[in-house]
Amino acid sequence: MSLRNLKKLAAVVSVLATAGAISARTSSGEFLENGFGAKSAGLGNGYGVVVSDPSAVYWTPAGLAQIYTEKRITQTIEAPKSSEKPAGDDEEFNKLLEDQNSSGSKESKTVEITERGFQAQLNASGAMLSNGRYMYFTAAGMTALGGGIGAGVGGTRIQSIATYDATGASTGSTAYNAYAGYLGYGWGTGPVRLGISGFAVREDLLGGAVNGAGINVGAQVVVLPPLLSVAADIKNLGAIQSRTGGGFKELGKLDTLFSFSMQIQAPPPNSNFKLIIGFTANLDKPEGDGVRLNMGVAYGFNKYMYAMLGLNGSKPALGFGVNVGKTLQMAVSANRDLLGREFQYFGELNFAF
Numbered sequence: 001m002s003l004r005n006l007k008k009l010a011a012v013v014s015v016l017a018t019a020g021a022i023s024a025r026t027s028s029g030e031f032l033e034n035g036f037g038a039k040s041a042g043l044g045n046g047y048g049v050v051v052s053d054p055s056a057v058y059w060t061p062a063g064l065a066q067i068y069t070e071k072r073i074t075q076t077i078e079a080p081k082s083s084e085k086p087a088g089d090d091e092e093f094n095k096l097l098e099d100q101n102s103s104g105s106k107e108s109k110t111v112e113i114t115e116r117g118f119q120a121q122l123n124a125s126g127a128m129l130s131n132g133r134y135m136y137f138t139a140a141g142m143t144a145l146g147g148g149i150g151a152g153v154g155g156t157r158i159q160s161i162a163t164y165d166a167t168g169a170s171t172g173s174t175a176y177n178a179y180a181g182y183l184g185y186g187w188g189t190g191p192v193r194l195g196i197s198g199f200a201v202r203e204d205l206l207g208g209a210v211n212g213a214g215i216n217v218g219a220q221v222v223v224l225p226p227l228l229s230v231a232a233d234i235k236n237l238g239a240i241q242s243r244t245g246g247g248f249k250e251l252g253k254l255d256t257l258f259s260f261s262m263q264i265q266a267p268p269p270n271s272n273f274k275l276i277i278g279f280t281a282n283l284d285k286p287e288g289d290g291v292r293l294n295m296g297v298a299y300g301f302n303k304y305m306y307a308m309l310g311l312n313g314s315k316p317a318l319g320f321g322v323n324v325g326k327t328l329q330m331a332v333s334a335n336r337d338l339l340g341r342e343f344q345y346f347g348e349l350n351f352a353f
Contacts, residue, residue, distance in 0.1 A: 032180065032201065032236055033257060033282070035059065036137040036154060037125040038348035042319025042333035043296030044310030046276040048218060049231035049261040053329075053350045054123040054141035054150040057182035060218025060233035060259075061195025064148035064186030067141045069117035074110060118143045123152075125348040130337035133158050139182070147187030150197075155179040178203040184216070191222040201241070201254075212254055214239025226271070229263045256283045261294060272300035308333065319346075327352055 037055055040047035048060040056063030120142040127135040139152030158176040184197025196217050203210040218233030239254035261278030265271055276296040292313035300306040308319035312335065319333025329350040334343050 032199075032254060036127065036135055036346075037123075038127075038319055038331040038333040038346035039308070039321065041127075041312075041317050041335050041344075041346045042308030042310050042321075042331065043276055043298065044294045044312040044315075044317055045280065045292075046261045046278040046294035046296045046310070048233050048259055049220065049229050049263045049276060049278070050274075054121050054139035054152060055125070055137065056141070056186065056195070056218075057139055057150045057152045057184035057197045057199075058137070058216070058235075060220065060231055061150070061184035061197040061216060062186045062188065062193040062218045062220040062231070062233075064141055064150045064184055064195055065188045065193040065220075066186075067119055067121055067148035067150070068143045069119045071115045071117040073113045073115060116143065120353045122351045123348070124350075125154075125346065127344060127346045129156075129344045130342035131158070145185065145187070147185060147195075149185050150182070151184075152182045153179070176204065182216075188220075191225065193220045194218070210241055212239055212241030214254060227265050227267060230261070232258070232260045234258050253284070255285060257281065258283055259294070272302075272306075274298045310335070 035041075035045055035047070035058060037047070040051075040055075040059065043050070048063075051059040051063040052066035053063070054067070056066075121140070123137075123139045123141075125137050129135055133156060135154070135156045137152060137154030139150055139154075141148055141150030156178045178201070180199055180201040182197050182199045184195060186193060186195030188194050194217075196215060198215045199213065201210075201212045214236045215238060216233060216235045217237060218231065220229065220231045222229050235257040236254040237256060239256070241252050241254055257280055259278065259280045261276055264275045264277075266273040274297070276294070276298070278294040280292045280294055282290040294310075294312055296308060296310040298306055298308050304323055306321050306323075308317070308321065308331075310317035310319070310333075315336045315338070317333055317335035319331060321329065321331035323329050329348075329352075331346075331348045333346045335346075336342070337344055
């Protein structure tokens with residue numbers, strides 16, 4: 001083989017390896033494993049314990065149960081007057097007072113009752129990732145069926161990847177896309193919330209496609225309000241995928257992920273400081289990078305602004321958020337990519353009605 005042909009072969013191998021690596025990182029697997037959103041990225045993906053917006057259909061559907069407003073209602077009720085026996089030596093007088101107390105005389109009392117009110121939320125996020133990739137997610141949720149329901153859709157995209165034939169000649173470029181859709185329900189009262197969501201995913205590949213489906217389940221528990229909360233979820237549970245292309249069809253399984261996170265809130269007067277510690281484990285690939293540390297710190301400067309620091313495995317992150325009352329929440333964040341070579345940027349908006 002001539003030196004010229006060797007160079008062509010080396011170029012082809014290099015291009016195919018690069019495209020393969022990029023394809024793996026932009027596949028549905030990346031979207032389903034690494035998540036999305038500026039707040040989650042800023043907190044190192046330790047987000048399951050704090051999520052309370054429609055993006056919970058992915059992070060942990062139990063968070064959908066927190067989509068509601070609190071209505072405080074003041075009511076006046078009538079209660080019987082005290083029926084204690086009067087003290088005294090005059091039996092006839094005491095009997096007269098007892099008869100009066102038991103004759104239906106009532107007194108009014110004012111009480112305050114808290115009820116769950118209807119709320120609807122819209123959540124949208126986007127990200128510019130390394131290697132010219134884009135990621136997006138949009139979800140909606142509302143109070144319903146004694147809890148909360150939500151639906152969302154998102155995906156990843158590479159705008160353009162150069163393609164080559166076996167001789168190393170350029171054949172143009174192509175785009176790679178992956179999509180996922182979610183539908184979930186969360187319920188629970190008191191300190192325990194539970195949830196379940198189903199999803200479908202599709203990835204368009206050169207000469208073929210990957211289709212898949214599965215479910216996510218999760219729980220959020222307030223252990224010591226408001227100081228300590230925990231959450232756990234399983235993603236891609238029972239998920240299968242079908243890969244077709246080039247005259248073949250192959251059935252496989254999406255990696256199942258288990259996540260645990262714990263939020264510790266400082267007691268007053270430092271309750272604007274929160275620490276999140278957790279991990280994500282790939283139950284199908286426990287070796288190597290199968291278990292990742294998720295750590296985040298959030299500090300509220302006031303009720304309108306807060307800052308975030310996070311660590312997802314070995315990837316550091318930072319972020320900043322703004323709350324405009326209870327109606328609008330905005331956040332931006334940045335982290336390092338898997339190889340630690342480039343910064344990735346995230347933005348997120350959440351509206352509540």
